[in-house]
Amino acid sequence: MTWYFTEDAAAFRAAAADLLAAEAARNTAVLTLMDSAGRLGWWAEPDGRVTGALAVSPPREPSFGAVTMAAARALVFPAGEEPTVVRGETAAVEAFAEATGRPWTAIVRMRLFRLGELVPPDPAPAGRPRVAGEADIPFLSAWAREFALDIGEDPTGRDFTGHVTERVVDGRLVLWEAPDGRPVSMACVSPTIEGQARVHLVYTPRAERGRGYAAGVTEAVSRAARDGGASQVLLFTDLANPTSNALYQRLGYRPVTDHLGVEFTAPGD
Structure with a gap:
């Protein structure tokens, strides 16, 4: 299991296509940002299935799409590129933040709604x-x-x-x-x-x-x-x-x- 990263939106779309299509609502932020993001990432399981996606907006602000807890905890950024702000589903963001060991504070709590x-x-x-x-x-x-x-x-x-x-x-x-x-x-x-x-x-x-x-x-x-x-x-x-x-x-x-x-x-x- 590992994270892969690219600056190429087309490569990201190809790699994460099944996840983006199956979980369009949960990936709404990533779908919106992917053509302007500085960096895009996806988490692949041992069988090749992609079960996590994120988009990093400048300067260093990742937005999670659908992300498993294992993927959130395993996400590590290179020294000097650690994020200043992270957004996404509450459980995944908390899992990532706690795994970093860095002090953090909540700045906004949101709820995603879908029209019936x-x-x-x-x-x-x-x-x-x-x-x-x-x-x-x-x-x-x-x-x-x-x-x-x-x-x-x-x-x-x-x-x-x-x-x-x-x-x-x-x-x-x-x-x-x-x-x-x-x-x-x-x-x-x-x-x-x-x-x-x-x-x-x-x-x-x-x-x-x-x-x-x-x-x-x-x-x-x-x-x-x-x-x-x-x-x-x-x-x-x-x-x-x-x-x-x-x-x-x-x-x-x-x-x-x-x-x-x-x-x-x-x-x-």
Whole structure:
């Protein structure tokens, strides 16, 4: 049993194809990151079956997909390349972190949800959805910065224009408009890979909250993902936010697995 690593996304796809297809939901982060990751890895059993996958984003942040406990415990990075942050399913991340012997702290606890039967919000919010256009990019970039702040990230020095523009050009970012035409909420969906797509970047400015706009735009983008061919529509919620967890479950999302992000508080030996 061993880990293999590559910087070649095509080689990774070929090696881990069966696992990625069979466990698309549990591998959603890896599927999303694999074309931009600095490094990709897979864990092979003695019979050649691949039972673990990960993607390492710069600078040194692995995201686990479906990973066995044995694979998590056996994962070792070269000296000087030890990760600063690791994310993935809770049990696997804890097994890896404990095996390193390094001190660590939990920075976020998430829950992965999968859409069952889509249930429109009741009562329906006032207004309507529309696909974002290029003219919307300036204020959407500002909203993306505010979203980052809301989820505890530090946006200092980051320009969100490219991040937003890619999603707008692809037609993957949806707005909710109030009856007077003002954009009041947004949500985005990832490209569909292995039949799965993930809703993200759900944001409503503070002044517009409490009116059901997030429910309206999430329902709209989830429906668009389904209509676009995604057999599995996924999203992550922060377990510290009971409001969003309750909202998504009312829309028909059901829990899949719990996820954990940890930060190592001392360098590797």
